[in-house]
Amino acid sequence: MKKTIILSDFDGTITTINVLDSLYEKFGGPGFRNHMERWRRGEISTMEEIELIFRTVKATRQDMETFLRTVDLDPGFKSLVNYCNNQDIPFAVISDGLRWYIDYILDFHDAGIPDVYAGDISFTSDGFRFDFPWYDPAYPLRSTAKPLIVKDYQQQGYSVIFIGDGLTDVEAAEVADVIYAKDVLLYEAGERGIQAQQFENMHDIYREL
Ligand SMILES: [Mg+2]
Incomplete structure (x- = not known):
């Protein structure tokens, strides 16, 4: 039997809310909503959105x-x-999104930390610094090139089950072997003729494996 890996989105998929958007809503300063709107329209990338909005954040890490x-x-x-x-x-x-909050939330819930492919934030005395190790210019609007990670596992012989909910999951869903989708991703998959199975929560996926 072919070996299988599950690759899952985090915000709104492993968590019940979009954490990054919630951080913006709670801690963003003047102009943050405009940056979010521009991102939604595809005018700025996720990296630009993160950098622009965190520049307005006065809250501390704590x-x-x-x-x-x-x-x-x-x-x-x-x-x-x-x-x-x-x-x-x-x-x-x-x-x-950012590995910092993914690790923090999973650790807080004693959920164990799986491998995480995401952007990095460092908290320095003069503000936030970002690094996006999984960025690839083939997907200029995304901070993590999800489809390239999917394809990399496929080249290693894995069948990839992909789980997601949002716009930044569409390109990965186009190349994954099995797709579980909800919300925006489910809608977009339907529009593009991508075969995806609807799920409400991960119990649905667990039951089908
Ligand atoms: Mg998501």
Whole structure:
């Protein structure tokens, strides 16, 4: 049997809310909403959106982490990850957001930290610094080139199950072997003729594996 890996989006997929958007809403300063709108229209990339909005943030890391503790995980996430561990199916997170809050939230919920492909933030005395190690110019609007990560696993012989909910998941869904989708991704998959299975929460996926 072909080896399988599960690659999952984080914001709105592993968590019940979009964490990055919530950080913007809670801590963004003047003009942040305009940057969000421009990102939605595809006028600026995720990297530009993150850098522009965090430039307006006055909150400290601690302020933001206090908020992160209120973020809930998908009710089926832990069952799905346990199942993967028992079956030796690797599970990794691929996110257009930031590894800092992904690690923080998973750690807070004792969920174990899988491999994470995401952007990096460092908190320095003169502000926030960003690094996007998975950026690729082939996908200039995204901070993490999700389809390239999917294809890389396929080249290693994996069948890739991809789970996502949003606009930044569309290109990965186009190349993955099996797709579970909800919300915007489900809609976009329908528009583009991408075969995707609808899920409400990860219990639905766990039951089907
Ligand atoms: Mg998402």
